[in-house]
Amino acid sequence: MRLLFELEGRPALVALSATRTYSVPDIAALMDRLLGQRRRLSLDFSGECVPICDVQDIPLAAALVTAYHNSLVRSNIQVTRI
Numbered sequence: 001m002r003l004l005f006e007l008e009g010r011p012a013l014v015a016l017s018a019t020r021t022y023s024v025p026d027i028a029a030l031m032d033r034l035l036g037q038r039r040r041l042s043l044d045f046s047g048e049c050v051p052i053c054d055v056q057d058i059p060l061a062a063a064l065v066t067a068y069h070n071s072l073v074r075s076n077i078q079v080t081r082i
Contacts, residue, residue, distance in 0.1 A: 001043055001045055003016075003030075005041050028062035
């Protein structure tokens, strides 16, 4: 699952650190900033884009992105420790 925003009519990836975990408020604030810049946001679920249509969608979307991203970071940390 990836967070995308529209850039010049095309979806672009919102870059998150591959070594840092985030909190839900961190991701929600990032999403708020992007929406404040009049960016269209969506979530990419294995190639299927789900638009974030309203600010009321942000808490759930932020929780999903955070959980997925943090699980990837933690699994990468475990692999490097072996």
